[in-house]
Amino acid sequence: MSHPLTPASVAPPVRTAPDRPVLVHSPGARVVRAPLPRASATPVARPAADLEIAIPAYNEAARLPLTLRHTVEYLREQPWRSRVVVVDNGSSDGTAEVVRAHARASDDHVPVDLVGCARPGKGAAVRRALLSSRSRFVGFFDADLATPVETLATAMRHLEAGAAAVIGSRHAPGARFVQAQPAGRRLGGAAFRLMARSLVRGVHDTQCGFKFFERHAVTQALVTCRTTGFAFDVELLRQLQRAGLDIVEVPVAWSHADESSFSPLRDGLASFGAVLRMQRSATGRAS
Numbered sequence: 461m462s463h464p465l466t467p468a469s470v471a472p473p474v475r476t477a478p479d480r481p482v483l484v485h486s487p488g489a490r491v492v493r494a495p496l497p498r499a500s501a502t503p504v505a506r507p508a509a510d511l512e513i514a515i516p517a518y519n520e521a522a523r524l525p526l527t528l529r530h531t532v533e534y535l536r537e538q539p540w541r542s543r544v545v546v547v548d549n550g551s552s553d554g555t556a557e558v559v560r561a562h563a564r565a566s567d568d569h570v571p572v573d574l575v576g577c578a579r580p581g582k583g584a585a586v587r588r589a590l591l592s593s594r595s596r597f598v599g600f601f602d603a604d605l606a607t608p609v610e611t612l613a614t615a616m617r618h619l620e621a622g623a624a625a626v627i628g629s630r631h632a633p634g635a636r637f638v639q640a641q642p643a644g645r646r647l648g649g650a651a652f653r654l655m656a657r658s659l660v661r662g663v664h665d666t667q668c669g670f671k672f673f674e675r676h677a678v679t680q681a682l683v684t685c686r687t688t689g690f691a692f693d694v695e696l697l698r699q700l701q702r703a704g705l706d707i708v709e710v711p712v713a714w715s716h717a718d719e720s721s722f723s724p725l726r727d728g729l730a731s732f733g734a735v736l737r738m739q740r741s742a743t744g745r746a747s
């Protein structure tokens with residue numbers, strides 16, 4: 461296993477395994493990363509990095525510029541090599557143009573790519589991005605950066621130590637709400653957590669939009685996932701647990717953003733329906 465977080469003074473000089481990123485360590489304290497190759501114009505299969513972050517985006521032209529800038533600035537300072545890929549489902553507000561502009565302006569140290577997804581839904585978008593990645597660790601967070609990007613350092617520490625899945629949690633001990641959710645969302649969230657508990661054991665929060673994985677481990681789980689909407693996270697975590705993999709929950713400092721693509725009526729009902737279907741199929745399988 462490579463250790464991009466190893467201090468430069470004790471790290472090996474250069475490694476070049478075919479599917480592994482190249483790490484170049486300077487003699488000083490600072491880690492110098494070799495540039496990543498750029499993806500082609502239609503980046504379905506992107507070159508490997510240590511970490512690839514997918515941002516599902518639907519009509520996010522307003523929120524993405526700040527999110528991408530902040531994310532890339534943060535990643536640039538980290539000792540691991542990262543790529544960012546935004547997955548758009550045919551947004552009508554110019555999201556794709558915003559991402560293309562960032563992709564053109566991004567340099568090879570933290571490339572930004574745009575991927576399209578024909579199937580609508582956050583789950584479909586995330587699944588497409590993760591399944592088309594070649595990076596060692598993959599995952600996603602939301603365009604509103606409700607979970608601070610700095611949480612990635614904790615996630616990478618766990619992944620480097622061998623965890624298969626590291627997920628943000630707003631309800632694990634130590635988590636806090638910097639910006640609270642409206643009462644209706646809190647109530648709906650509590651009911652959803654209650655329902656999801658029978659499908660995903662011991663996880664306090666299946667829905668936090670911050671999840672990272674060892675790619676091979678999550679690929680096995682992803683290929684069996686069918687949910688395309690917001691309940692996708694429940695199915696994914698369930699499949700990981702069914703494969704016998706442990707999930708590390710990291711408490712987060714979470715900020716609710718007023719603008720939301722989540723419609724409590726449309727997406728809330730669809731998510732409850734999807735969980736009910738998963739429960740029925742789990743019961744059918746058990747009987």
Ligand SMILES: Nc1nc2c(ncn2[C@@H]2O[C@H](COP(=O)(O)OP(=O)(O)OP(=O)(O)O)[C@@H](O)[C@H]2O)c(=O)[nH]1
Nearest residue numbers: 516517518547548549581582585602603720721722
């Ligand atoms: N590609 C794609 N992304 C989506 C779709 N629906 C939602 N998203 C993205 O999924 C992420 C989560 O959506 P949010 O609007 O933050 O909703 P949420 O986090 O569930 O709810 P809030 O607590 O209100 O933020 C955002 O980055 C959205 O742009 C979709 O159909 N396709």
Ligand SMILES: [Mg+2]
Nearest residue numbers: 602604606669
């Ligand atoms: Mg959100």
